[in-house]
Amino acid sequence: MRRLTLAFLTYCVMGGTAAVAQISGGVVRIGIATDYSGIFAGLSGPGGRVAARMAIDDFGGKVAGVPVELVAADHQNKADIGSAIVRRWYDEDGVDLVMDVPNSSVALAVQAIARERRKLVVYAGSGTADLTGKACMPTGFQWVWDTYSVAASTARAILEEKLRKWYVIAADYSFGQAMAADLAKVVETQGGTVLGVTKHPVNTADFSSFILQAQATGSDVIALANGGADMINAVKQFAEFGGNAGGPKLAGMAVFISDVHGIGLESAQGLILTTGFYWDRTEETRAWSKRFHQLHGAMPTMAQAGVYSAVTHYLKAVETLGTDDPEKIAAKMRETKVNDIFAKDGFIREDGRMVHDMYLVQVKSPKEVQYPWDYYRILRTIPAVDTVRPLAESQCPLVAK
Numbered sequence: 001m002r003r004l005t006l007a008f009l010t011y012c013v014m015g016g017t018a019a020v021a022q023i024s025g026g027v028v029r030i031g032i033a034t035d036y037s038g039i040f041a042g043l044s045g046p047g048g049r050v051a052a053r054m055a056i057d058d059f060g061g062k063v064a065g066v067p068v069e070l071v072a073a074d075h076q077n078k079a080d081i082g083s084a085i086v087r088r089w090y091d092e093d094g095v096d097l098v099m100d101v102p103n104s105s106v107a108l109a110v111q112a113i114a115r116e117r118r119k120l121v122v123y124a125g126s127g128t129a130d131l132t133g134k135a136c137m138p139t140g141f142q143w144v145w146d147t148y149s150v151a152a153s154t155a156r157a158i159l160e161e162k163l164r165k166w167y168v169i170a171a172d173y174s175f176g177q178a179m180a181a182d183l184a185k186v187v188e189t190q191g192g193t194v195l196g197v198t199k200h201p202v203n204t205a206d207f208s209s210f211i212l213q214a215q216a217t218g219s220d221v222i223a224l225a226n227g228g229a230d231m232i233n234a235v236k237q238f239a240e241f242g243g244n245a246g247g248p249k250l251a252g253m254a255v256f257i258s259d260v261h262g263i264g265l266e267s268a269q270g271l272i273l274t275t276g277f278y279w280d281r282t283e284e285t286r287a288w289s290k291r292f293h294q295l296h297g298a299m300p301t302m303a304q305a306g307v308y309s310a311v312t313h314y315l316k317a318v319e320t321l322g323t324d325d326p327e328k329i330a331a332k333m334r335e336t337k338v339n340d341i342f343a344k345d346g347f348i349r350e351d352g353r354m355v356h357d358m359y360l361v362q363v364k365s366p367k368e369v370q371y372p373w374d375y376y377r378i379l380r381t382i383p384a385v386d387t388v389r390p391l392a393e394s395q396c397p398l399v400a401k
Contacts, residue, residue, distance in 0.1 A: 022323035024094060028068045030056070030311060031095040033085055033110065034125065036074040039228040040102035042258035044125035047304040048100045050296045055311035063315045064322045071095065075106050082106035083113060090117050096324045097122065097314055100307055104128035104175055111135050120326045122314070124306035127227075127254060129178060129389065132351040136396035139330040143354045144276050144306035147175065148389045150253045151183040151225065153382045154274040156190060157360035158251060160380075163220035164192040167248070169210050169234060170225035172199035179225040179253045182389075195219050200230070207234045211241050219248045221272075227254035232263055239267040256301040260363055260375050268375075269365040274387075276358050277302035277342055278376050288341040299373040309342035310354075346384070351396035358382045 032049045035041050049072045056068045071093065075082035082101070089095035090113065098114065101107045102125025114121040115137045122141045123131055129146040155166075166187050170180035176199070184194045195217045198210050211234070214222045222243075224234050231252055238250050244267075252259075255273040279289035279299045288308075292300045300308075317332040318324055338346030343356035361376040369375070391399050 022325070023064055023066045023318075024096070024324055026066050027094070028063055028066060028097075028315075028318060028324055029093065029095045030068065030070050030097045030099060030314075031086070031089045031093075032070065032072040032099050032307070033075050033082055033089075033106075034072065034100045035077055035102050038077045040077065040125060042262065043256040043301045044100055044102040044303045044307075047292075047296050047298065047300065048124065048307045050292065051300065051304045051308040052099060052311045054292065054295070055308045055315065058312070059315045059319075063318045068315065075101070075103065077103045077106065079105045079109040083109045086110045086113050086121075090114075090119050096120065096326070097311075099310060100124045100303070101126050102303065104130075107131060108135055111137065111140055114140055118326055120314070120330060122310040124310060125303040128175065129182075132349075132353040132394075132396060133389075134395040134397075136351045136398055138352075138398065139326045141310070141330075141333070141348060141352045141354060143310045144302050145358075146353070147178045147253075148182045149276075149358065149387045150274050151179045152186045152389075153358050153387045154223075154251055154253060154272070154360065155183050155186040155192075156386060157274070157380055157382055158221060158249070158272060159187065159190045159192050163249060165195055165218065165220045166192055166223055167195050167214040167217050167219040167221070168197040168223045168225055169207070169214060170197060170199050171227070171230055172201055175227070175254075176225045183223055183225060183253065200226070202230065204230055205233060207237045208241065210234075211238055211243070215241070215243070215247060221251050222248045223251045223253060225253050231255060232259060235263055235271060236267045239269075244270050256303065257299060257373070257375060258301050261298065261373070265364065265366045265369065265375065268363045271363040272360065272379075273363075274358050274360055274382065275302050275376070276356065277305040278359055278361060278378065279305075280374065280376070281359070281378065285341055293373075305342045309338065309340050312340055313338055349388070349391065350398050350400070351391065351394055352398075353388055355384045355388050357384050358387045 073085045098121040107126035131142045170176040251272040317329045334348045346356035360379045
């Protein structure tokens with residue numbers, strides 16, 4: 001009997017050692033590459049790090065018998081700095097998963113490094129659709145949104161409200177141009193009309209001429225295919241020119257709840273947008289978001305909630321397989337549905353896009369607000385399949401044609 005017991009214990013110890021040995025360095029290390037003080041700090045930034053920490057803590061701080069460590073760095077919205085950080089993380093610091101990466105140029109640079117090293121990266125803050133298009137790769141995932149999802153989802157949902165005539169104000173660079181093109185295509189194929197498109201330089205301070213021109217066309221909807229400070233300036237000046245008093249609706253293609261908080265409800269009221277997450281939607285989202293608020297001092301954006309979701313999904317795959325091998329983990333993440341505070345029955349397509357429901361919302365007026373951060377009225381749920389570019393149109397080489 002004693003021999004059997006010793007043999008059993010030896011088997012357990014050896015089995016446990018073998019399982020741990022499949023985790024490189026005896027630790028799972030996650031890196032948050034984000035923007036701490038620039039234009040994306042509010043939508044992602046320090047809040048993304050908080051969300052990742054929450055996911056790790058909710059997992060007990062360990063996975064597959066080893067500790068989970070979190071590192072973070074500010075890429076300063078510069079592709080060369082972001083590349084240097086991620087290259088060091090992969091090559092020297094043993095980082096297994098890079099997360100978040102707001103800013104499209106930085107994200108595409110990181111994608112190239114992850115492809116070369118066959119490493120895992122998940123984007124929550126970046127919106128360029130190229131990450132799951134021509135730049136896609138087997139171990140890269142886009143979790144929350146892209147230029148197509150916000151443009152197409154918003155357009156389809158608003159068109160169902162019989163608002164057919166559109167005018168687009170777009171940022172004159174790849175991000176704005178891509179959104180404007182996707183928006184126009186959806187509007188026209190769904191029976192609407194784009195009356196005109198005005199392009200503006202990045203970091204435009206004065207939108208008055210663009211707004212007056214759009215209002216004069218008799219459009220039902222003025223769509224903002226821009227983001228960050230440009231979007232914020234446009235929304236504020238739309239309100240100054242009486243936009244909230246009647247006339248065309250204002251729709252934002254890339255708006256986060258942090259933007260609305262910064263703009264203020266007096267100016268933002270009536271703005272229509274699409275989001276992948278709203279903190280006050282269900283009891284589950286409220287409970288998690290209040291925990292986040294206690295740690296961060298603000299309610300989560302969809303990017304921050306997406307960080308929590310992606311880190312949780314990754315850790316579940318590591319726990320199940322007992323390894324941090326990037327290709328094996330990526331395959332497990334693809335075959336497993338995403339069910340958490342962010343998504344229900346979400347799934348990852350072959351191009352790396354995580355597909356989930358999104359929500360068409362309208363910003364409330366100040367008199368409608370009942371408590372802090374009570375900003376959105378949900379107009380409709382947009383089914384997951386309607387939020388992503390059809391695979392038949394994909395430029396991703398992983399997609400079978």
